[in-house]
Amino acid sequence: MQKVLILTYYWPPASGPGVQRFLKFCKYLPEFGWKPYVVTVENGTYSSVDETLLKDIPEQVQVIKTRTNEPFGIYNRLTGKEKKSGTVGMLNMDSGQNPIKQMSLYARANYFIPDARKGWNRYAYKAAKAVIEKENINIIITTGPPHSTHLIGKRLKENLGVRWLADFRDPWTNIFYNEALPRTLNTQKKDKTLEDSVLKSADKVTVVSDGLKDEFADRTEPTVIYNGFDVDDLAYQPWEDKNRKFTLSHVGNLMPGQNIEELWQALKELKDEYEEFGAQIKLSFTGNVDDGILASLDKYDLTDMAHIDGYVPHLEATKAMMTADMLLFVIPDTKRNELIITGKLFEYIASRTPILGIGPTDGNAAQILRNAHRNPMVDFSDKADIKKQLLVAFTKWQEADAPFKHDEKDLEKFSRKGLTGQLAHLLDELNAEKVKA
Structure with missing residues (x-):
């Protein structure tokens, strides 16, 4: 077996x-003849943890x-947050911050390039070098964000001559939350230089979307390997009886760029126009929710509809997808958001639950929804279509004896096992x- x-x-x-x-x-690489070794951080800063995932690590x-050295500990002590917490993109990091947060944002933007996890690199490099030499490993993979991880791969290739695949789950310099960071022109130039050096040095580059492939195409030839779904994570059967209330669920973190006024307005108008809608709808949020979104729910008198679970283990999250009557999928309203897909979209599709998708109608996610034979993506500003999709789904729920589910057509192409075969x-x-070299 190769390593x-x-x-x-x-x-x-x-x-x-x-x-x-x-x-x-x-999980699936050994079935294709590859034994994985993983170098990771001992005590990282995460927005959320799921201890149940530890049992999913293959034997x-x-x-x-390894150890790491990051600025989040100092920042969290200054702002009163938990020691090991970290932000989710720019969750609750709006511009109206106190002076400490503003200074922290400036430091994060300009002194930790490409990102604030770069303090892990020297420890990870040392550990990776030791494993490579001990196990005689010739091929490595780095995955980002954090994109500082790719700089470890570049150094290992230069010093040890290993072959290197760089995997990109998100854009680098054009990642959406960079817009909210007070980055200087010099910072932007330095970051772009690092991005270019990685893309041109890696032996292979993989990305999660066709749009990201196009973004990097002038510097490399990326291969698209989607995120996907694992059938083992979706082993729940839909409820035999439909929910007592029509449940519109968002599973995952909701960030500032996903605070879509037209959505809340549409829900408010439906609530006011149809008494049954207001009495029989439940808004379910499974994950972290930005404070600005909570304020919008209050502004539009939707708080009484909302049920917020916060973070839950992954298998509970997928169960929420399976048992919802409609899933809410919102692409952040930011520049270049046509590239954004997010990993949960494939689990949304595999749950077979109807999806209300809001985002760029010509984006990568919209294309995937079309290919999966789901409702078309609705533009952020199209309140009328948002209302229409909600009302159609609600009416079907009222009339049906059991929950509606889409068929399983063409789901296999998004399976984790099949995608691992591509890798x-x-x-x-x-x-x-x-070998040839």
């Missing part, structure tokens, strides 16, 4: 799409954890190139 070393900051007990991507790759995967093929190519 591959994976460097990833996000690993259980951290939670989120970044964790799921490589946890699932590691055959050797995990090496294994690239590793096989790198291995063949190494």
